[in-house]
Amino acid sequence: MNKEYTLEQWEEEMKANPISLKLSNGSSFAFGRNLPCPQCKTIGFYGPRKDPIDNPTRKYRACKFCGFWQDIWGKNIEKTGGKPYQCIMVICKNCQTYDWRADWAFYLGSCPKCHATMEKAQWPSKNPNHPYCKIRDEIIKFLQAQ
Ligand SMILES: [Zn+2]
Numbered sequence: 230m231n232k233e234y235t236l237e238q239w240e241e242e243m244k245a246n247p248i249s250l251k252l253s254n255g256s257s258f259a260f261g262r263n264l265p266c267p268q269c270k271t272i273g274f275y276g277p278r279k280d281p282i283d284n285p286t287r288k289y290r291a292c293k294f295c296g297f298w299q300d301i302w303g304k305n306i307e308k309t310g311g312k313p314y315q316c317i318m319v320i321c322k323n324c325q326t327y328d329w330r331a332d333w334a335f336y337l338g339s340c341p342k343c344h345a346t347m348e349k350a351q352w353p354s355k356n357p358n359h360p361y362c363k364i365r366d367e368i369i370k371f372l373q374a375q
Pocket residue numbers: 266267268269270271275292293294295296297
């Protein structure tokens with residue numbers, strides 16, 4: 230896995246096409262870019278990201294399929310030293326909605342829709358029954374059809 234990640238690489242990756250498609254269930258999907266995740270190689274869930282509202286100087290990359298996260302700019306560098314870390318995925322079992330937490334600031338939190346307490350979820354990369362695995366398959370077909 231490539232652990233070196235520079236601002237130049239982040240800027241280069243920001244030029245990759247975003248992946249955005251309508252899924253067969255009618256919802257739209259736009260998590261990542263047309264780049265394979267350095268850890269799990271999945272395309273569509275990984276990409277360079279900004280956090281303009283909560284943390285405007287933050288620049289990072291993240292994969293919502295396996296939890297590979299790496300900050301390269303902004304206040305989280307103090308916590309991570311710029312090294313990759315494993316993010317934690319949480320789910321609201323009522324609404325089937327997900328959210329993501331850094332391990333050094335872990336809290337379950339509550340669902341923004343129904344206010345139930347979130348639970349820890351398994352990453353799709355470790356759970357073939359995760360609904361994101363179906364989305365991954367749809368992305369592969371979408372890219373093949375282009
Ligand atoms: Zn990944």
